[in-house]
Amino acid sequence: MHLFYNPHIQGDTFVLEEQESKHAIRVLRLLKGDQVILVDGRGHWYEAVIVDDHPKRCMLQIIKHTPDYKPLNYALHMAVAPTKNMDRFEWFLEKATEIGVSEITPLICARSERRQVKMDRLEKILVSAMKQSLKAFKPVLHEPLSMADFIQKDHQGILGIAHCYPLERRGIKEMELSGRYTMMVGPEGDFTEDEVFAALEAAYLPFHLGDSRLRTETAAVYITAAISFSHLKS
Numbered sequence: 001m002h003l004f005y006n007p008h009i010q011g012d013t014f015v016l017e018e019q020e021s022k023h024a025i026r027v028l029r030l031l032k033g034d035q036v037i038l039v040d041g042r043g044h045w046y047e048a049v050i051v052d053d054h055p056k057r058c059m060l061q062i063i064k065h066t067p068d069y070k071p072l073n074y075a076l077h078m079a080v081a082p083t084k085n086m087d088r089f090e091w092f093l094e095k096a097t098e099i100g101v102s103e104i105t106p107l108i109c110a111r112s113e114r115r116q117v118k119m120d121r122l123e124k125i126l127v128s129a130m131k132q133s134l135k136a137f138k139p140v141l142h143e144p145l146s147m148a149d150f151i152q153k154d155h156q157g158i159l160g161i162a163h164c165y166p167l168e169r170r171g172i173k174e175m176e177l178s179g180r181y182t183m184m185v186g187p188e189g190d191f192t193e194d195e196v197f198a199a200l201e202a203a204y205l206p207f208h209l210g211d212s213r214l215r216t217e218t219a220a221v222y223i224t225a226a227i228s229f230s231h232l233k234s
Contacts, residue, residue: 041138045069097129
């Protein structure tokens with residue numbers, strides 16, 4: 001199954017952009033009559049057939065449209081400090097998209113070793129992971145925010161902060177189930193104590209991920225997977 005993404009799909013026919021047309025016809029060697037899938041990243045799933053296999057303007061005829069295709073049965077907003085090595089943060093984006101996440105915010109903290117990210121590149125990674133995992137929803141990627149600004153936002157549902165300080169914390173498996181979660185993961189050097197206390201004052205619940213010390217990106221994927229597993233349909 002070959003899946004193509006464009007956020008502006010309308011009507012009964014659609015022409016792939018030149019780069020995607022070249023990929024479909026020259027690389028995948030698709031021909032007139034072959035079927036493909038179109039998604040717009042907002043939950044719309046289109047089954048289509050190639051009616052003109054031109055390598056610069058491949059035209060598709062949409063034969064079936066399924067709105068709200070396989071949505072998550074929960075909403076998860078992951079706020080994660082970008083890692084010094086961006087490959088690790090990009091790995092988190094990829095795996096979280098494959099597993100299931102609704103929103104992602106790069107979180108800038110006092111100990112952050114990286115304070116700037118290339119949003120265009122991160123968006124491409126999200127699109128690629130969405131296509132690879134055959135999803136119709138692309139996570140919303142927000143502009144980076146300082147932790148102070150982030151915790152002042154009106155986030156709903158279960159609010160959580162993972163940290164390594166010897167303070168009272170619950171295990172992630174002990175957290176209540178909810179339809180909505182906002183979870184924060186700090187930088188390699190962890191949040192500062194002041195940041196943790198500020199989050200607690202903003203109603204964030206402290207939690208841990210077991211006895212092992214995890215890298216930022218590992219902790220973020222762990223949380224994403226734990227919440228996904230908690231909501232698996234039997």
